[in-house]
Amino acid sequence: MSKYTEEQLEEELKTQEYKYGFYTDIESDTFPVGLNEDVVRAISKKKNEPEWMTEWRLEAFRVWEQMEEPEWANVHYEKPKFQDIAYYSAPKQKPKLNSLDEVDPELLDTFKRLGISIDEQKKLANVAVDIVMDSVSVATTFKKTLGEKGIIFMPISEAIQEHPELVKKYLGTVVPTSDNFYAALNSAVFSDGSFCYIPKGVKCPMELSTYFRINEGGTGQFERTLVVADKGSYVSYLEGCTAPMRDENQLHAAVVELIAMDDAEIKYSTVQNWYPGNKEGKGGVYNFVTKRGLCENNAKISWTQVETGSAVTWKYPSCILKGNNSVGEFYSIAVTNNFQQADTGTKMIHLGKNTKSTIISKGISAGKSQNSYRGLVQINSRAENARNFSQCDSLLMGNECGAHTFPYIETKNKSAQIEHEATTSKIGEDQLFYCNQRGIDTEKAIALIVNGFSKEVLNKLPMEFAVEAQKLLEISLEGSVG
């Protein structure tokens, strides 16, 4: 290690950049706006994809062309003009800054309050990192450990090249290209994303996180993730980042597919903090996500999410409980403030016998925002002894926001046991005064009350993520009262 000179280190960093797909071929970096078969072909070609992948995308495109944008969600926004979007741009190398002094002070302030370390701040704000031994060695050890266990964790574009048989076998099996408008669009034009495969019986020894790749290549607006946990394996996957994500792309339409084979378990945690628009409701990201997991016998999938960003969110992480004794869980905190709109929830589809699902949804609305929970619990005729417990709690701040709950229950088997509880509460003047009287100011009191309200979900997050998420809730609601 002592022989490891600065030049060698720099060299290694450079190769890494290349590896994760920073293209320097500026001329052909961005395609003209609009979407047609030629553009889809060109995207595929650009990525050097095999023929089957190109066909797969084209198929999706043809389906998408026939589809209409969904209207049923409780959100109102100006529809994106799909022919005005450029569908391919290589991950842009953001301008490198020389020091933290050049970073937007507001952004820095947020980092500080989130308790993000200086090194991490630099990474996130795209400041040239002075050679940090630590992070390099961490990344290296990380890759080595995974490799030894046979775990594959890489950008999906790379997996298409290196593990085509796996990608071909599973891609689109949980979220078919024809599933919905945004999923079809994503399938046709997805830019990049992550691929993860855990071999039989392997317990992944660390949290897998897209965080590790945060600065190594933007995955763009159409992200695609595929996680396959083979029989008896376990993985905990973290997506997103509590730091505010600024992006010029208004429309984001990601697809995430999870496959948990017999006796496998996948824990998928998300913290989403896209730019929500300003206080007047201008700008902000539209986030239309399709996330779904498939459970075989005795398998378990848990979705945990903390959603604080985006102007418009449309998102329903779901579980198909196909195998007997399989378990699906959904734990969610969705915060809306100012003019944000969120329509989010889950679908639990019980197909197998003795399947069990749990839904805990916590919606927090402030400002003039609208926060909707939409959940479907479906018990199919062969699903003997299926059980579901749902709890949807809404917390309101002020009189101008809205909370809505749309639970749908479809039961085709009489042995099903379904419990649904819903509450709506308001942060009361009396609660705030009580806290104030104990020396806690109103801002902190709100944070305390909100954290208490969200506790059951926060507890499901991996420890270090939970602490950041807690601070994130605090920051998202700043200025929401008084």
Place this chain on the structure above:
Amino acid sequence: MLKIENLQAEIDGKAILKGLNIEVKAGEVHAIMGPNGAGKSTLASVIAGKEEYEVTGGNIELNGEDISELAPEERAHNGVFLSFQYPVEIPGVSVTNFIKTAINETRKAKGLEDMPAKDMLKMIREKSELLEIDRKFLGRSLNEGFSGGEKKRNEIFQMAMLEPKLAILDETDSGLDIDALRIVANGVNKLKSKDNAVIVITHYQRLLDYIVPDFVHVLHDGKIVKTGDASLALELEAKGYDWIKQELV
């Protein structure tokens, strides 16, 4: 310690306190008694700075400083503590987490670092023993599903932790059975010193058998109408409030 002169306050345009005077010195215990609706809780809330009440006249001084413009949390930082007649619930926030936040926010306001976890733990042990509070209780959500007595005991536990200069106990005795009353009163007595003061708001003489007041005031229709020593409480117990009302006519 506390000096209130000609205090007038209203809520929704309705006058509740109508020229109230009281002075409490360090080391003293004052009892405020009076019929329902007399304005006892209003007085407590106004001293603590509840914003719904509009102060329309008079002043409130704490240690020689006018506090009537201070926010409630600033008054708390200055040593004002109110044991609520009706403590509120905060679901998901444990008693421990709440008191930790309260202590550290108060320290922060004074420019101090957070209290080291070790010291906090020691203090929690001491004070919960003093008030015979079960360890399990400290992990429960604040006031959620607490019995009336548990809520009051928890208020006094917080008082013990925060070590205020001026503690106002608003009907802390209601909802307590005789054993709990003894424990709570004993706790209050142990926390009493020559540097702090206590105002006990109560309906009944019962609590005053344990916490013996130096002064007893009768609050009626927004004013202190009579002041005496501990024997006044006994007299009130025997004769009821009508006696005072008649005396006023």
